[in-house]
Amino acid sequence: MDSGTGTGTGTGTGTGASSSSSSSGRVREILGWRGLSPSRLDDVEQVGKALREAEVPDWDEDVTPKHGELFQRLVSVQRHLDRAMAPGLLSKREIAWSRFSRVGGVIALVLVAAIGSYLGLRTPPGINVTASGQWSPDYGQPDWAIDGNPNTEWQLPNNQAGWLEITMNPPVRVDRLRVLNGHNRNYNDRALRQVTIEIYSDGEVARTIDHTWDSIDPTPEWDEFDVGLSDVDKIRVDVHSFHRFGGALAEIAWE
């Protein structure tokens, strides 16, 4: 009886080992195609072998730390197998959806990027003014530099350099640029000192004007600069320095 069982088991194990070894080779091959790395494949084999060799305890008190460790390895290997096999277990419909959503996702991303860069680069229609800042939220706003009123000024925050940009869409022809410095009417404590004005034609800097005002003038005079450019789409004023408390620009105009 004993001997019979022994032989039976021996033979069974032998046959099983050989067929299991060839089938495990095939499994290894398939899992390899599915992207499992050689070290993960080794893990799978080792855990499989350890499971076959392990005795499953009948009682809770027979569970040893070794069993716990093996269980953890089994869970980890199972997770890798699930990840490798999941795409192979999709139905045709699920595969189609998965492809569609992947392709659709890429197209959506490309579209969002294209629209974003279009909106970001597009010059808003009309004449628009932006600046690095203004002295007060309610006073000295950037568009006061182009409102046609010599008594209103764009005023920079105290003691700060800064910039002002005017964009034109559609572009304009500029033969002459006129600039009226500020002085902060009634106080005479703000004015531009040293500036660089860049005039853009067709998106590129086409003319650079450097100018300095030596002092605050309580009755400022217009300064005029010949330009002679067509397709002007931007004028940028970089304020490098100022008089007293900060910069101020009453008007910038072109004709």
Ligand SMILES: [Ca+2]
């Ligand atoms: Ca003004």
